[in-house]
Amino acid sequence: MERIPILKMGPFLLVTIQVDLYDRLALNLENDLITMVSKTGARGVLIDISAVTIVDSFMGRILGNIASMSRIMDAETVVVGMQPAVAITLVELGLTLQGVHTALNVERGMDLLYKKTDVLLDQNQEEEEEAAEQDPE
């Protein structure tokens, strides 16, 4: 049975959807992803849909569901690389994906995740502060 791989990258999970999602696949993805979030205690989920060309209302709802479920488990969701046609379709369907963060590409999505989840950012800031403290000496 076809499955979409979920990669763990530090405190985040990375999902790249490279096929057009059909309903069963989307449901499996939702299931697997939430299981992974609880298993790894991930702080953020990044979903790359740049290769997805067709969406329907079900797919939109699944994305919204993943976001809400992750939020409950203290993980932020970022959807990246949405195609213009997909964005227009979702808007015409009335699905504006409230609660889902979006970014143009994976790189910016990662930046956004770092910004939204403060664990790593705090570490960075501490490092910076340490560096700043060391500088004058």
Next chain:
Amino acid sequence: MDTNTTARLLLRKKQDILVNWMENQLADDTLRDDLISNEELNKQSEELLDGLLKAVSHGNFENIYSPEYEQTLDTLGDISITRARQGFSPRETNLYVLSLKQALTDVLEQEHLNDPALLYKEVILINKLLDNLSIATFETYLKGREEVILRQTDELNEISTPVIRVWDGILALPIIGTLDSSRTQIVMENLLQEIVNTGSSIAILDISGVPAVDSLVAQHLIKTVSATRLMGAECIISGIRAEIAQTIVHLGIDLSNIRTKSTLASALQIAFEMLNLQVRKTGQTSVTKLLR
């Protein structure tokens, strides 16, 4: 009555008819000698009359869609399309064909003065034929006009939606004219495609050129903003005039989760802030140096 005889008679009297017709046209008050020269008009008329007489020579006065009328219809179509483009009014274009009716019946009248019954039948025949031709003219005339309108609409759609890259990562899209569904679609597609192409994270939608905002236009704006957000970019609406703000509030449209600014300048300012950019005045130091 033999239609062939009538046809032959007309063919024999061709020169008279042409002279008569030209006289009619030139005498008319609505003659547009500013749009078409008399020689050209004469050439046009002769060509049309030639074709018409050749067509009726088969004795067919009834069906103008039969093969022998093909050439006449073509000529007529060309004439009326050119006239539509040159800016002739529908009335002038139609009168051109109808004045031929007068010329033809005049010739028949002279010929059959002492046979009113025959004359009546022939006149009816000519009337029918030319009425049909004038309908055909009018159809092509309208078609010509519609083509002009369609072309203009296309041009308008193309020129009115440029996406401007005002800064690295900031796009601006000035909208001029009323936003309807089809234009919103084009605007949205252009904007989203440009966001992908340039990797911009902020889009400024300037609506200072939009004459009025009603609930439908607002709906279109909200859709565009939502779609930009889904792509992962932020959208700012600028150029909101006082009247537009009033209408929006009176209509009860909720724009509270959309960033709005009154001018493009302030929208750009906000965009700079969001990208952690600063615009500073330079040259200050040199002045202070001078003062010292």
